Amino acid sequence: MTPRKGIGRTPPTSAPLAADLANMQHAIESAAAGLAEGGVPIGACLVNNRTGEVLGVGRNRRVQMGSAIRHGETDCLENVGRLPASVYRECTIYTTLSPCAMCTGACILYEIPRVVIGENESFLGAEQTLKAHRIKVHLQECKVMMKEFIDMKPEVWWEDIGEEKRANEA
Amino acid sequence: MTPRKGIGRTPPTSAPLAADLANMQHAIESAAAGLAEGGVPIGACLVNNRTGEVLGVGRNRRVQMGSAIRHGETDCLENVGRLPASVYRECTIYTTLSPCAMCTGACILYEIPRVVIGENESFLGAEQTLKAHRIKVHLQECKVMMKEFIDMKPEVWWEDIGEEKRANEA
Ligand SMILES: [Ca+2]
Ligand SMILES: [Ca+2]
Ligand SMILES: [Zn+2]
Ligand SMILES: [Zn+2]
Numbered sequence: 001m002t003p004r005k006g007i008g009r010t011p012p013t014s015a016p017l018a019a020d021l022a023n024m025q026h027a028i029e030s031a032a033a034g035l036a037e038g039g040v041p042i043g044a045c046l047v048n049n050r051t052g053e054v055l056g057v058g059r060n061r062r063v064q065m066g067s068a069i070r071h072g073e074t075d076c077l078e079n080v081g082r083l084p085a086s087v088y089r090e091c092t093i094y095t096t097l098s099p100c101a102m103c104t105g106a107c108i109l110y111e112i113p114r115v116v117i118g119e120n121e122s123f124l125g126a127e128q129t130l131k132a133h134r135i136k137v138h139l140q141e142c143k144v145m146m147k148e149f150i151d152m153k154p155e156v157w158w159e160d161i162g163e164e165k166r167a168n169e170a
Numbered sequence: 171m172t173p174r175k176g177i178g179r180t181p182p183t184s185a186p187l188a189a190d191l192a193n194m195q196h197a198i199e200s201a202a203a204g205l206a207e208g209g210v211p212i213g214a215c216l217v218n219n220r221t222g223e224v225l226g227v228g229r230n231r232r233v234q235m236g237s238a239i240r241h242g243e244t245d246c247l248e249n250v251g252r253l254p255a256s257v258y259r260e261c262t263i264y265t266t267l268s269p270c271a272m273c274t275g276a277c278i279l280y281e282i283p284r285v286v287i288g289e290n291e292s293f294l295g296a297e298q299t300l301k302a303h304r305i306k307v308h309l310q311e312c313k314v315m316m317k318e319f320i321d322m323k324p325e326v327w328w329e330d331i332g333e334e335k336r337a338n339e340a
Contacts, residue, residue: 068247069239069276077238085334105275105296106239110332126275129299162280164255 016137020094020116023047024137026057027094027118031072031145034059040160041145044076045094048087049114055091056080062160071160072096073103077110088112096142098125100161107132118142122150123161186307190264190286193217194307196227197264197288201242201315204229210330211315214246215264218257219284225261226250232330241330242266243273247280258282266312268295270331277302288312292320293331 016024023045030043040060047054058076061067070078073095088110098120099107107115108131116135117127119142127134150157158165186194193215200213210230217224228246231237240248243265258280268290269277277285278301286305287297289312297304320327328335 062252066251068250068252068280069244070248074239074244074272078240080238081236082232082238082329085329085332088332101275101278102244102272103275105271105273105278108271108275108296110238126278159252159255162255162258 016116016135019052020092020135020137023054023092024094024096024116024118024139026054027072027096028139028141028145030057030059030076031096031142034061034064034072035145035149037064039063040156041149042072042095042097044072044096046076046080046112047092047094048090049092050090055083055087060160063156069102071100071103073099074106077106083110085110092116094118096139097146098123098127099130101126104130119146122146186286186305189222190262190305190307193224193262194264194266194286194288194309196224197242197266198309198311198315200227200229200246201266201312204231204234204242205315205319207234209233210326211319212242212265212267214242214266216246216250216282217262217264218260219262220260225253225257230330233326239272241270241273243269244276247276253280255280262286264288266309267316268293268297269300271296274300289316292316 026045027043031041035041042060045057056076056079058072058079060072061070061075091112092114093112094116096118098117104126114133115130118139121143196215197213201211205211212230215227226246226249228242228249230242231240231245261282262284263282264286266288268287274296282302284303285300288309291313
């Protein structure tokens with residue numbers, strides 16, 4: 001494959017653009033919709049950087065769909081549907097929570113060049129291995145949403161990250 | 171989390187068990203079913219190592235479902251449905267083709283301890299990063315199935331791995 005500029009070659013930055021905060025709101029709204037359905041409140045949004053178009057949103061639907069693979073990011077990619085490789089490569093994906101190994105892998109598969117992460121304190125995924133600009137916005141509302149959910153339904157949360165309980169809860 | 175034995179601590183082996191070849195047949199049959207539907211012929215199968223039970227199978231359904239995330243392995247995990255973390259940790263996943271970054275990430279997320287790979291010549295995924303025993307069986311029928319498909323529908327294949335075409339086809 002021909003090397004392309006800007007992917008996996010520049011260090012992560014922590015500076016969001018103004019538009020990133022607006023786009024992240026779509027992810028947050030999806031997370032909130034998931035919570036209202038009884039699900040895990042994690043949301044995502046895929047935006048075309050060139051056109052500014054919001055291509056779609058998604059939310060964790062493990063509970064709602066009995067799903068093992070519908071995380072915020074993967075549900076978003078699935079809702080958007082099949083895209084040419086060149087389109088993914090001009091997108092930003094917004095996610096309210098640090099992406100797990102599977103969702104990180106999905107971003108790597110499609111070479112999504114920018115990933116904006118709402119928070120990574122409730123959970124630190126495999127984001128270090130992303131071959132993309134990682135932008136962390138440390139949004140208080142993302143943290144509060146996760147903290148309240150984890151306190152309320154810890155067993156659903158642990159299942160979501162492939163665990164049964166924390167060692168310190170044993 | 172408490173360290174657990176046997177995951178990510180032993181080097182890959184290339185020696186399949188006798189049962190692995192039988193279990194791989196379920197993955198191959200799923201791949202063949204996908205091909206008959208007009209899809210990409212990649213199949214997977216999840217088996218409980220302790221009980222020997224086949225928990226489910228899956229096949230790449232990008233074409234059939236217009237899906238961006240239904241690869242063989244993820245479709246298999248989705249068909250099986252939500253499982254406790256402890257069950258994934260006693261499973262083997264069989265896949266007819268080397269797992270991509272997303273499917274590798276799914277195996278890492280769920281800490282699936284064994285991954286049996288039918289072939290990795292048509293495509294070498296992110297399998298090197300698997301924290302699991304990797305067992306390669308180099309099955310001729312898996313290779314032939316992929317080669318015939320890639321020759322027949324190259325554009326569907328490239329889309330599947332997040333590409334549009336090979337540099338050497340440009
Ligand atoms: Ca884990
Ligand atoms: Ca690629
Ligand atoms: Zn995830
Ligand atoms: Zn895959």
